[in-house]
Amino acid sequence: MATADKVMAEVAEEAGRRRTFAVISHPDAGKSTLTEALALHSSAISSAGAVHGKGDRRGVTSDWMEMEQDRGISITSAALRIDYEGRVLNLLDTPGHADFSEDTYRVLSAVDCAIMLLDSAKGLEPQTLKLFDVCRARRMPVITFVNKWDRPGREPLELLDEIEQRIGLRPTPLNWPVGIAGDFRGLIDRATGRYTKMTRMPGGATKALEEVLAPEEAARVEGTEWERAREEVELLEALGADFDAESFLAGESSPVLFGAALPNFGVGQLLRAIVGLAPAPTAKTDAKGEPRPVAAPFSGQVFKMQANMDPSHRDRMAFLRISSGRFDRGMVLTHARTGRPFTTKYTQAVFGSERSTIETAFPGDVIALVNAQSIAVGDTLYDGPKVEFPAIPSFAPEHFVVARAKDAGKYKQFQKGIAQLDAEGVVQVLTSDVRGEQAPVLAAVGPLQFDVVEHRMEHEFRAPIEASPLDYSVARRTDAGSADALHALSGVEVLKRRNDGELLALVHNKWRLRVIERDHPGLLLEPLLAGGVVDEEY
Incomplete structure (x- = not known):
């Protein structure tokens, strides 16, 4: 009994040291650059790179895929584990491009806090608004970082007003810039x-030089810009825009910090805010609606699958967020969906594309299970009494293509590649008896996902494909009782989603869908849900 109590105490203590968070933003707001800067300021790396590396500056640690490095955008999420001042930070970098939203939403199911990154010139952009809606639906605490203050942008008070007016989140600045956007002096x-x-x-690849000045010296050095900043700070105080821990943790207010990730301005302050303010892991609600305490026996949920991170090994990794208990490499867990045992002999911690064997891990940590052939996104693994967490929803796709192997002799490689990409959630794979397995329909949130599929099918699976677009833009969940009637209608096709067996009705457009719903009210055409938000809003 004493040993069990000791383990529970250890788990509770270690969970308290963890901070697991994601960085979310609109494309080009500087998310991957900020991720790199956070790693630099925590001393996890010695030299930062930008997505569009110049000179001898390398690409960002989190953008490890060849396509990411070629295009300068994040295509897949990446996990970075950072030790900083007695804390373990699990940073999940996410794709910013809207076409890869589904990967971002899966990541949000695995974190306890989000860093909302805003471009100082653009403020709240469409993709940021969508991501925040998911955070709000989950009552997730959000820290806001206003980036690119070293470039021309908007007034800081104007940005705060936009945050409050457009998304109802009360901004509480922790620091304040001296110098307008484009003339960043300090904080x-x-x-x-x-x-x-x-x-x-020089080059911005190392930490910025920071010099602390007394108010009198700051007034002498910065002149009118100092006076202007001080007046704005006094206004914030008069308005009561002070940090409140209770409203922050409830997802009602957001601490705001200013900076510029590329030259590493203000990144250290953000890092300290994450350590000091972001919540540690707490009990997660299981599929029965019951909380699973962090000190309970081991449990965790897979939120991401990734194959061929190391092309020389052709492996398949399942990224699992630990919800409770202590993990020890080699322990035999139970796969909740199948009831079968799963051995964890090959388990790793991941830092971008770099890996290291991990022996122990605790709630909040993200571990990579190697060669997890039987595991899929959303699966629960546990030790002891059975527990299963709610499934991670799939998005309603809006783009569809028929995939065929260019070389009939590569059919086995074609099937293997399509199955792998389906398991990873790169696209959804839909099939029907009419089309057959040799011509599956690939469904995606955005068309860039098909570019990823074509690239990976050719370079990883050596099975180039032809992707022929289909004239559908709406997907709805249906059932077997409605399928035959829907099949008989023009502008509709019913297919089965391979990963969960759901029947989806594909419709040419929303106008056609409204006509069908009006003329055939008895047919099931149910909107898909994602992250607690109706997908058609996206």
């Missing part, structure tokens, strides 16, 4: 009044 810490002057290092 005032609102809690202490301390001013930190910042100077960019």
Whole structure:
């Protein structure tokens, strides 16, 4: 009994040291650059790179796929584990492009806090709004980082007003910039009044030079910009825009920090805010609606699958967020969906594309299970009494193509590749008796997902494909009782989603869908859901 109590105490203590968070933003807001800068300031790496690397600056650690490096965008999420000041930070970098939203939403199911990254010139953009809606549906705490203050942009008070007016999140700035956007001098810490002057290092690949100045010295050095910043800080105080832990954790207010990720301005302050404010792991609600305490026996949920991170090994990795208990490499877990045992002999911690064997892990940690052939996104693994967490919903696709192997002799490779990409959630794979297995329909949120499929099918599975677009733009869930009647209608096709057996009705457009719903009210045409938000809003 004493040993069990000791393990529970250890798990609770270790869980308290964890901070698991994701960075979310609109494309080109600087998300991957911020991820790299956070790793730099935590001393996890010695030199930062930008997505569009120049000179001898390498590509970002989190953008490890060849396509990501070629195109300068994040295509898949990446996990980075960072040790910093006695804390373990599990940072999940996510794709910013709207076409890869589904991967981002899966990641949001695995974190306890989100860093909402805003471009100082653009403020809240469409993709940021969509991502925040999911955070709000889950009552997830959000820390806001206003990026690119070293470039021309908007007034800081204007940005705060936009946050409050458009998304109903009360902004509570923790620091305040001295110098307008494009003339970034430094930051005032609102809690202490301390001013930190910042100077960019050559190339921006190392930490910025920070110099702390007394108010009198700051006034002398910065002149009118200092006076302007001080007046704005006094206004914030008069408005009561002060940090409140209770409303932050309830998802009602957001601490705001200003900075510029590329020259590493303000990144250290953000890192300290994450450590000090982001919540540690807490009990997760299982599929029965019951909370699973962090000190309970081991349990975790797979939120991402990824194959061929190491092309020389052709492996398949399942990324699992630990919800409760202590993980020890080699322990035999139970796969909730099948009831079969799963051995964890080959388990790793991942830092971008780099890996290392992990012996123990605790709630909040993300571990990679190697060669997890039987596991799929959303699956629960557990030890002890059975537990299963709610499934991670799939999005309603809006783009569809028929995939065929260009070389009939590569049919086995074709089938293997399609099955693998389906398991990873790169696309949804739909089939029917009419089309057959040799011509599956690939369904995606955005057309760039098909580019990823074509690239990976050719380079990883050596089975190039032809992708022929289909004239559908709406998907609805249906059932066997409605399928025959829907089949008989023009502009509709019913297919089965391979990963879960759901029947989806594909319709040419929303106008045609409205006509069918009006003329055939008895047929089941149910909107798909994702993350607690109706997908058609996206």
